[in-house]
Amino acid sequence: MAKIIDGREIAAEIRGGLKPRTEKLKERGIIPGLAILLVGEHPGSLSYLREIEKGCDELGMYTDVVKLAQSVTQEKLERRIEELNQDNKFHGIIIQLPLPEHLDALRVGGTISPQKDVDGANPVNMGRLLLGEEAFVPSTAHGVHQLLIHSGNSPEGKHVVICGRSNIVGRPLMGILVQKQKDANATVTVCHTRTRDLPSITRQADILIVAIGRAEFITADMVKEGTIVIDVGVNQVEIPAGSGKFKLVGDVDFDAVKEKAGAITPVPGGVGPVTTAMLLTNVIKAAEVAADKIASRSLS
Amino acid sequence: MPGIILDGRKISAEIREELKERVRKLREKGIIPGLAGILVGEDPDSVTYIKLKEKGSTEAGIYSQIIKLPQDVTERKLFQEIKRLNSDAEIHGIFIQLPLPAHLNEGRVLSFIFPDKDVDGLHQVNIGRAWLGQPGFLPAASIAVHELLIRYGYNVKGKNVVIINVDNLFGKPLASILVQEKEGANVTLCHPSTPNLASYTRTADILVVSVNKPNFITADMVKKGVIVIDFGANYLEESSDRGKGKLVGDVDFEVVKEKVEAITPVPGGVGPMTVTMLLANTVTAAERQAGILVELINVSHYS
Numbered sequence: 001m002a003k004i005i006d007g008r009e010i011a012a013e014i015r016g017g018l019k020p021r022t023e024k025l026k027e028r029g030i031i032p033g034l035a036i037l038l039v040g041e042h043p044g045s046l047s048y049l050r051e052i053e054k055g056c057d058e059l060g061m062y063t064d065v066v067k068l069a070q071s072v073t074q075e076k077l078e079r080r081i082e083e084l085n086q087d088n089k090f091h092g093i094i095i096q097l098p099l100p101e102h103l104d105a106l107r108v109g110g111t112i113s114p115q116k117d118v119d120g121a122n123p124v125n126m127g128r129l130l131l132g133e134e135a136f137v138p139s140t141a142h143g144v145h146q147l148l149i150h151s152g153n154s155p156e157g158k159h160v161v162i163c164g165r166s167n168i169v170g171r172p173l174m175g176i177l178v179q180k181q182k183d184a185n186a187t188v189t190v191c192h193t194r195t196r197d198l199p200s201i202t203r204q205a206d207i208l209i210v211a212i213g214r215a216e217f218i219t220a221d222m223v224k225e226g227t228i229v230i231d232v233g234v235n236q237v238e239i240p241a242g243s244g245k246f247k248l249v250g251d252v253d254f255d256a257v258k259e260k261a262g263a264i265t266p267v268p269g270g271v272g273p274v275t276t277a278m279l280l281t282n283v284i285k286a287a288e289v290a291a292d293k294i295a296s297r298s299l300s
Numbered sequence: 301m302p303g304i305i306l307d308g309r310k311i312s313a314e315i316r317e318e319l320k321e322r323v324r325k326l327r328e329k330g331i332i333p334g335l336a337g338i339l340v341g342e343d344p345d346s347v348t349y350i351k352l353k354e355k356g357s358t359e360a361g362i363y364s365q366i367i368k369l370p371q372d373v374t375e376r377k378l379f380q381e382i383k384r385l386n387s388d389a390e391i392h393g394i395f396i397q398l399p400l401p402a403h404l405n406e407g408r409v410l411s412f413i414f415p416d417k418d419v420d421g422l423h424q425v426n427i428g429r430a431w432l433g434q435p436g437f438l439p440a441a442s443i444a445v446h447e448l449l450i451r452y453g454y455n456v457k458g459k460n461v462v463i464i465n466v467d468n469l470f471g472k473p474l475a476s477i478l479v480q481e482k483e484g485a486n487v488t489l490c491h492p493s494t495p496n497l498a499s500y501t502r503t504a505d506i507l508v509v510s511v512n513k514p515n516f517i518t519a520d521m522v523k524k525g526v527i528v529i530d531f532g533a534n535y536l537e538e539s540s541d542r543g544k545g546k547l548v549g550d551v552d553f554e555v556v557k558e559k560v561e562a563i564t565p566v567p568g569g570v571g572p573m574t575v576t577m578l579l580a581n582t583v584t585a586a587e588r589q590a591g592i593l594v595e596l597i598n599v600s601h602y603s
Contacts, residue, residue, distance in 0.1 A: 106434050123428025123436075130427045130472055131407060157495060165479045171431050174475065178466045178489045187500065189488040190479050196458045201486060204503075 002229070002261035010150040011273035014281065015055065021284050022059045025291060032287035033062040034118070034279075035090040039077065039103070040070030045096050051276045059280060062089065074103055078111045085113040091290055092118035092283035097168075115289065118282035120172065130175045136282050141172035143274035144209055144230055145183075153207065153228045153263060155186040161205035162190045163198070163218070163251075169211040169232055198222070216253040226262040232271050303560035304452070306529075308444075308569040311451050312576045316360060319576075322583050323361040326590065333586035334363040334391040335419070335579075338381060340404070341371035346397045353395075356575045362582055363390065375404055379412050386414040392589050393419035393582035416588065419581035421473065430476040437581050442473035444573035445508060445529050452562065454506070454527060456485040462504035464490045464497070470510055470531065497521070509550045517551040519559055528556060528563040531570045 025032060034056060036049065049065065056063040066084070068077060084093050093116045099105045109121030117125050120138040128135035137145075148155055155177050164170045170190055177186040191201050193212050199222040202208055210218050211232035223229060233251030238244070250267030258264050265271055326333055335357050339350050350366060357364035367381055385394050394417045400406050410418075415425040421437035429436030449456065461478055465471035466489050478485040490500050492511040501507055501521045509517055510531035522528065532550030549566030557563050564570055 106432055109432075123425050123432055123434060126428030126431050127424030127426065128428075130431060130476075131424060131468055133407060133424070159500075165481070167432050171476075171479060174479070174487075174489070175431065175472075178472070178491075180466065180491070185491065187488065187490045187494045189486060190475075191486040192484070194458070194484065195486050200503075201460075204499075 002258040003263040004258070005147060005151045005230075005263050005265045005270060007147060007265055007270040007273045010147060011277040013150065014146065014274070014277040015059065018059055018277075018280060018284055021288070022061060025284070025287055026060060028291055028295075030287055030291050031060065031062050032092070032283050033064070033090045034092045034094070034283045035084050035087075036063065036065045037068065037077075037081070037084075037093065037095040038065055039068045039072055039095075039099055042096055048272075048276070049096070051273070052279060055276050055280050056283075059284075061280070061283065064090075070100055072103075074107070077103060077108060081108070081111045085111075085116060090116065091287040092116055092279075094119040094279070095121065116286060118279060118286055119168075126172065126175070129172060132179045132181060136286075137176065137278075138168040138172050139275045139279040139282065140169050140211075140232060140271065141176060142278040142282075143271055144169070144173060144232065145176050146278060147230060147265065147271060147274050148207065148228070149183050151263060154183050155207055156183055158186050158206040159204055160186045160188050160207045160209065161202055162188065162209045162211070163192065163195075163202065164209075164211035164213075164232070165190050165192055166211060169209075173209065193217070210251040212251050214251055215249050216251070218252040218257060220253065220256040220260050223257055223260055225260055227260075229257055229261045229264040230271060231265050231267050234267060234272065302557045304562040305557070306448055306452055306562050306564045306569060308448060308564060308572045311448055312572045314451070315447070315573075315576050315580060316356075319360045319579055319583050322587070326583070326586055326592075327361065329590060331586055331590050332361075332363045332390070333393070333583050334365065334388075335393045335395070335582045336365045336367060336385045336388075336391045338367045338369065338378070338394070338396045340369045340373055340378070340397070340400055343399075346399075350397050352575050353578060356579050357582070360579050360583075362579060365391065371401055372403075375409065378404065378409055382409075382412040386412075386417060391417065392586040393417055393578075395420040395578065417585060419578060419585055421581070422468070427468070427473070427476075430473055433480045437585070438477065439469050439473045440574040440577035440581065441470050441510075441531060441570060442477060443580075444570050444577045445474055445531070446477050447577065448529070448564070448570065448573060449506070449527070454562070456483050456506065459485050459505040460488070460503050461485045461506045461508065462488045462490060462500050463508045464492060464494075464501070465508070465510040465531075466491055467510075471508075474508065492516075511550050513550055514548050515550075515552045517556060519552065519555045522556060522559060524559050525561045526559070528560050529570060530564050530566050532566065533571065 093112050114122050114124040117136050120136045125136045162170050174188050177188045202222045203224045207228045209230045215235035215237050231250035231252040236246045237249050239247045354364045385391050394413050410422045415423045421439045426436040463471045475487045478487045498521045506527045508529040514534040530549035530551040536545040547567050
């Protein structure tokens with residue numbers, strides 16, 4: 001039976017490492033600040049937002065939710081981001097997706113200052129990531145990578161198969177894992193739900209990462225014995241149907257796959273908590289960079 | 301029976317004819333597409349390449365300017381040159397002939413170029429845009445491969461594409477094209493050092509290789525009916541041809557061609573298309589800057 005990778009434990013470990021950093025920043029008079037932009041109502045995001053706020057509180061960080069109406073124009077949204085770019089209270093800015101359809105999400109991402117773009121929404125950060133330079137990486141992709149490293153499953157030299165090619169998980173993960181760097185250097189395949197004969201590809205994986213948003217899509221016959229399975233999916237499923245009772249499940253048929261996998265992440269309690277920890281890490285990193293800039297300016 | 305030989309020279313000529321037509325339309329509006337290349341030092345290979353680009357530009361009706369800088373040029377001086385070209389309305393595309401001397405930071409120098417004029421697609425913004433599926437510019441060799449496949453009628457949808465190369469100039473940007481939804485390929489990026497490489501190459505419907513090792517891909521490494529794109533360039537030493545040996549790719553061509561659906565030769569495959577794709581990017585840049593193609597996003601933060 002697979003080893004269960006405990007995302008909460010790894011997240012706690014990462015946060016433990018953040019505490020001294022926020023304290024040091026506090027000594028320098030800086031409280032790392034995160035602005036969360038919400039357009040319209042986001043009932044689905046509430047628990048994630050609570051997690052972020054809780055994490056910020058514990059570390060003595062400042063966070064503010066900026067709410068805009070569902071009907072906000074592209075221009076007004078961009079102007080608001082511009083204001084946040086200029087606001088020294090905030091070292092990081094994230095926009096909760098999805099945005100209403102009339103807004104161009106990619107363009108909005110490009111308006112966040114790259115220095116404050118802690119969720120890697122600006123193409124500049126994606127480009128830097130691909131070039132192997134210092135960059136802000138989307139938290140989920142970053143979280144999956146850290147989860148692998150912290151659980152002793154470095155992707156180095158392995159065949160990693162990623163199901164799902166989104167801008168926040170699949171594509172940036174491919175970028176991270178193919179770098180000629182330590183804990184990367186993997187052979188990476190990106191596939192998707194419409195891939196012909198998907199099982200023949202997933203069965204090749206030493207490490208299988210699933211982010212497709214379909215409840216229990218990956219079944220036991222789709223993985224080979226001993227594979228490391230990382231489940232990024234979060235799906236609400238009514239069990240039993242018609243009961244009005246909902247349960248969170250991943251994209252992997254956990255109970256069956258865990259009998260075959262070498263290690264597996266649960267949902268909830270797997271990738272989610274580490275994602276939040278990586279977001280906090282990025283805000284602190286942004287605050288440190290900003291603090292160093294101020295320091296070097298006052299010296300000269 | 302041997303597979304179809306994908307004729308890069310023919311496709312290249314076809315694209316260049318189309319470019320002439322696009323340039324003619326721009327010129328009717330009073331716009332002459334302009335391409336500026338910066339050459340640092342006098343590396344003979346770099347001089348050869350940049351001359352090819354200059355010649356190609358002239359033939360296509362593109363105004364071309366080569367800026368020659370000494371080997372020991374400072375980054376500051378280079379920056380000033382780029383800045384001047386960035387604001388020169390007659391220049392729509394700028395490229396830097398790589399490699400640069402070791403004292404210059406390549407990534408930083410490339411990021412000086414205004415992204416909308418970065419026709420080599422090497423500015424971080426353009427790399428990011430490519431992965432995010434936004435319009436920008438992509439490196440010539442990567443779009444050459446894509447264009448070659450399209451023009452021979454090969455659709456990548458649902459196909460296993462295995463790329464052996466993870467460089468910023470080739471493997472990564474090609475992957476960024478093919479992983480987009482509208483392309484719909486399954487893309488595997490392999491390093492030349494990937495353990496048990498043949499187990500990947502044998503699953504490929506389309507195999508793309510650029511490792512610069514002659515005979516690296518042998519017949520037992522590919523399945524029957526595969527499409528092979530060979531972007532290797534190796535000069536064999538035994539035969540002498542203008543000082544350099546015979547040019548071959550990374551694939552054991554004579555044997556592999558018997559097993560494939562289609563294959564690119566070396567020379568005459570992707571190589572001749574790369575300069576053409578740079579010219580195509582330049583014309584696109586001119587069209588965008590003229591407002592004919594308005595699709596680029598705000599770049600105020602990218603400086």
